[in-house]
Amino acid sequence: MNSKHFLIIKVLELSEQMNTLEQNGVSERFNYTALDAVKGVLKDGNLGNSFWAEALCFTYTWNRICHLGHNKTPFELYCGRKPSIGHLKPFGATAHIGNPQQLHPKL
Numbered sequence: 861m862n863s864k865h866f867l868i869i870k871v872l873e874l875s876e877q878m879n880t881l882e883q884n885g886v887s888e889r890f891n892y893t894a895l896d897a898v899k900g901v902l903k904d905g906n907l908g909n910s911f912w913a914e915a916l917c918f919t920y921t922w923n924r925i926c927h928l929g930h931n932k933t934p935f936e937l938y939c940g941r942k943p944s945i946g947h948l949k950p951f952g953a954t955a956h957i958g959n960p961q962q963l964h965p966k967l
Contacts, residue, residue: 897922898912901918902915905951
């Protein structure tokens with residue numbers, strides 16, 4: 861086996877490993893952050909594990925708060941404008957469903 865053949869094999873090995881989660885530390889760290897946040901949100905809201913999918917929607921909120929090293933939110937960095945957060949409520953808060961059509965039926 862010559863050195864050229866060895867180099868080609870090594871390049872192929874590296875390119876196969878690039879698409880694994882272990883090779884992307886940023887996404888792997890965020891996955892741990894998301895899991896920790898979901899556990900905290902469920903515990904804080906006194907909700908069971910059946911609400912984990914809804915709790916994972918915390919990423920919507922996560923993108924609208926400032927993080928260390930930045931004076932802007934990820935949303936603001938990406939979109940160029942401040943995010944609206946007036947509609948956000950604590951997870952597990954009581955919600956009321958309204959149907960405007962029931963209040964104002966057709967004449």
